[in-house]
Amino acid sequence: MTVIHLTLKIWRQTGPESKGSFKTYESGPLATAMSFLEMLDVLNERLILSGEEPVAFDHDCREGICGMCGAVINGKAHGPEKKTTLCQLHMRHFRDGDTLVIEPFRSRAFKLVKDLIVDRSAFDAIIAEGGYISVNTGGAPDANAIPVPAFTAEQALDAAECIGCGACVAACPNGSAMLFVGAKISHLSLLPQGQPERSKRALALVKKMDALGFGNCGNEQYCEKACPKGISISNIARLNREFMKAAFCSVEE
Amino acid sequence: MQLDHRIPSGPLTEKWDRFRFETKLINPANKRKFEIIVVGAGLAGASASATLGELGYNVKTFCIQDSPRRGHSIAAQGGINAAKNYQNDGDSVWRLFYDTIKGGDFRAREANVYRLAQISNQIIDQCVAQGVPFAREYGGLLANRSFGGAQVSRTFYARGQTGQQLLLGAYSAMMRQVKAGKVTLHPRSEMMDLVVINGQARGIVTRNLITGAIESYAADAVVLATGGYGNAYYLSTNAMASNVTATWRAYKRGAAFANPCFVQIHPTCIPVHGTYQSKLTLMSESLRNDARVWVPARPGDKRPPAEIPEPERDYYLEKKYPSFGNLVPRDVASRNAKEQCDQGKGVGDTGLAVYLDFSEAINRLGEAAIRRKYGNLFHMYEKITGQDPVKEPMTIYPAVHYTMGGLWVDYHLMSTVPGLFVLGEANFSDHGANRLGASALMQGLADGYFVLPATISSHFAESALLPINTSHPAFTEAMDTTKGRIQRLLSINGTRTPDEFHRELGLLLWDHCGMARNEAGLTLALGRLPKLKKRFWQDLKVTGNGADLNQTLERAGRVADFIEFAEVMILDALSRQESCGCHFREESQTGEHEAKRMDDTYSHVSAWEYQGEAQTPKLHKEPLVFENIQLSQRSYK
Incomplete structure (x- = not known):
């Protein structure tokens, strides 16, 4: 030893x-x-x-x-x-x-709460704004009714692996949560089940993220390096795309 | 105390439908008049909170973590079973039911297990609709893998993190109800007591883990989804904060504790490496699909694995159990590993490990294919041990993993305290004496998404619930008891930390109430408990104060409860003189050293009732009736 x-x-x-x-x-x-x-x-x-x-x-x-x-x-x-x-x-x-x-x-x-403990409840507050697919329990169609290409499911899972630890925010010079939000947006917008709320979700999550005091992405890539699950910053690119598309093209508020 | 299981009459296949038809409903406008407390936010707690909120009830959800996305369901790796028969390999609801009840060594209720198998298919549909990214075939349909105790491929999975993806699905559904105002979250809150008024569960007392404030909450029903008690053994695969406190407090308020001696020791965990060790890490049993378990054929052979030629290796599971081979159920695999190590054939520094070898599968399927299937598990193993399982076989050893025992519940998932419902690992209901792999996720979600939301309405419709609030004397009494207890823990000011006592308790249980048990060992352990308890309350050291975030105090409270709980666990192990499932009594074995059940004497659920401090708890028996299946000695040969 x-x-x-x-x-x-x-x-x-x-x-x-x-x-x-x-x-x-x-x-x-x-x-x-x-x-x-x-x-x-x-x-x-x-x-x-x-x-x-x-x-x-x-x-x-x-x-x-x-x-x-x-x-x-x-x-x-x-x-x-x-x-x-x-x-x-x-x-x-x-x-x-x-x-x-x-x-x-x-x-x-x-x-900060005490010593090394911080309050990350802002992440939960972001998810509550729309980090989900709105389906009530019961009445879901058969699980195989909608085929999902294996590659798409894998890509969605790459993003869904996020553990919500907050390292991305701590590592970012701007205190941005865009890797966290990008991962959730990617996970759900890649899947066919996530399409109906795609625009609404992008707008709502970004709005909440800004309101909670998180900064903006400056493409420094510190978040990706710190991420224990290796979530790629391409998810931030996807978040930006989803947000822009929703902001310009969506009829939803 | 009466144990009325309330199983509906009629044929097994129609019981759940009949129940749902005959049960009393609450109309939508009235649902919003009911308050429900849910304690715990793992799979069972989160799925129940989400569904109850969707139905219109007002839900308060409590968890000890900083966020409700962190319950230990998240660590489940391998998968979730369902009887979809997508692989066309002969699966059916009946087969899943039979495998589960047989896997549990015929110590669970037929009606509960059949319902679980029926609901399994709806769970998969629900999770896919929520966006859970299960593994897919190239054509886009769902993929399956096989798991221990089954000869069909019925396990749905998301790489090696199925629990995480399912929990995030349930968490998201719950957060949607938070947004809708139907669920209120109370993170970093620990339940300290249950409040019972007029014989009904009507609220809880909690400690706010940030401020230390003792708070109370009233409701029309209380739902416990607080997980298992595996951490009684100190070292286990459970999360650090997993504890028995919530269910133990409920027990002391009148809820019977069922089958506490049924503790699953998982065969494939990373072996212990030092005294400072804080927990054990599981390697998913799905690995056994493609890996072969072996030890050197000659005791004391200390050569590195690569230098041991094929003929000098003992693939003991394949040899002993030709039809199931490396996929025998967990209890069988664990006991056999212990047996090999006891014979001096164990490997690694401590001699308490066996090999789990992927080389044959890598030769057959290629390294890339194996890494694709198990990549994150290999990564995890390498992180902890510094070794690459592709280059040399993994070393594994059994560790405490899951507790089949828990609070006794009837078919409605209600405990012996009316209005107190218990879900998931916290109850005893579906896994008998041994749980099959990929069945815990299934049960947690079945209870939370489908069973409780259907059964809780009949409680509301049929009980007279008096209007109460937290000014009721029962709340004051429970709060005072909690405050007094915390004060006592803080004022001892002895010389030993909570962890030191916890380690001592864990070792005692592991040695005498672990993989193999006998009367002498259990009696010895039982005799040591009162002394341990006495020393704990005389010599404990807790720093800081109660009105602050104080993790030492949190641990002290949990260890105190584990020490008390251990007594019931050992009493239960003593009273069940048969071997069944994970409970192996050395006195009861076949000539081939397999577990020998005694159906004539022990085909029952043991439910223990609290009788007061320093009193031996009272044992009640609920007979298990099997009308649809033939009991057989399990054979995986």
Whole structure:
């Protein structure tokens, strides 16, 4: 078992209104097979026993799919590994003696809650505006009634893989949510089932995204690099296309 | 306590139709006068919230995560079963029903399982209409794959993230009702107690996980969809926050807990690698379609897998079970892995692992085809272990995964507390003593989209519901109890963290109430629990205070409940002296070391009733009646 030692500079902030600062901790010995969050667990166990409040951080499935975890490590959302959530980042990717600066996902639209925890409910608010196909339960036609080309289904799934973690927003210099919104718009507008509400959806989601304080895309591509699911920025191009088409051609408000 | 299953009379195939015809309805204008609380926002909770909202009820939905899109259903990889018979390979509703009840080792109700199989087809239709991007054939029709415990291909899937796509479908449908004003969301809220007034479930007490505020909510019915209790074992494939608290609190308020000893240990998980480990990761059982399970034929053979020639490998599942081979049900696969490791044939650093090898399938179908099918699972495996399954076989070992036990419910999904409904993994209803792969997603969505919305109206139509609000003394009492308990946890100020106690409990259960159980081990574990509980309440250390976001306090509360719950689980395992499904009592096995059921004595559901602090819970039995199928010893040979 290989063991490393790290210096951790972690953002500590007791609440949204209080002033935060970095606090430095020595990690102690860490097995390289450990995940990043297990490293925080070990630190927190030590802090609890010493009477200090442990570092608050969001996490749940620890399998890279629920989208709950996330922090910025040395300036990179979810850390240095490509297509990896924080919970799937392992200590073998760091070197003995490294210093890690660990901060929350910062953005105007994500209010800080405590330490590394932020409020991402703005994402839910966007989806509520129309990130769905309006079908009530019951009465759906047979699942094979409408064929969907395998390639189209795969493309839709590429976009639908988004886990809503918010790394794209944290990585974007403009705090834009266009990768998140683009992924949802792509998923639904590619499928035949999503056609009836296609224009309405594009207009509504963009409007809500703007109202919540997210910025605009500046084609910097930081979002794509940070995305743990590898959602392509071509989804932003599709979002722009869908929005323009709807804004100019749609008769719907 | 009376256990009335309320199964409609008549032939099995007509029961659900008959129920829907005979049940009392609520007219649309009156539906909006009813308030329903839904706790949990996984597949069952989200689908129920969406559908109840569409019907016109007023719904309040609570979850502990920051967003209702994160329930642990999201981590289900492999797929969802349905009896569509799109592959023309001989499937039917009856076959799905039979496979499911046989897979559960004949410890589930015929009527419930048949209904599940009937509804399975509607679920697929509904999900496709919502835009769930299931895998397709090149002609545009839906693709299927096969799964453990079945000889037909009836599993619908979206790469290795079927649970995610289904949950996002249900979540989206629910968010549409949020927009419509029919569903109000309460994320980052943990249910701390159930409020029962005049014998009916009428509300809940919650802790706001951001502010620490203890809040109460009143309603006309309460729906629990809070998942399973696998985290009692500390290490499991469950999410970190998955817990038994909501169902345990309901149990203490009068809901019977059924079959708590039925815990599924999933055969294909990444093996344990260190004491700091926080959870175990499952590798979908769909991998067993194209991978072969083996160990070295000679005990103690420590050569790397590539250096072990074919004749010196033991493909023990294929050898022992020629007709199902690597696709035997989960309990059988898990027990056999343990058996091989116990014989010293285990591999890896700890000797607690077996190989899952893709090389034969890669030679047959090509690397590209295999990567297309399992790419994200390979990616996940490589992330965690640093090894590429294409280059060397995966190592896997069983881990606690799913709990078939849960709160007892009748055919209406109502618990023994009128007005308290329980859905998905939180109830005990459909999987008997062992759940087949791709059946959990099916059950969660069947309960939420179709069953509960049809059954809840009869409760409203037939019960006298007095107007109440949260100023009722029962709410005050429940809030005071919750506050007192939190204060107690905070004031101990001992020397051990909640996780330390949790690890200790987990190890105790894994060793004595895990893959194989016997009377001596269970008795020993039962004897240790009161001491563990006592030490917990004397030596726990929780930092911070209650009026703040405090994750240590959250964990402490959940661990306290797991410790109490473990007693019922062990009592249940002790009282069921047969082997069935995942519950393997060493005293009850065949000459070939297969599980031996005892239908004459144990063909029943065990439902435990709370009798007060420090009192042994009371066991009630609901006999299982099989009118349509012949019970047989399961054989996958």
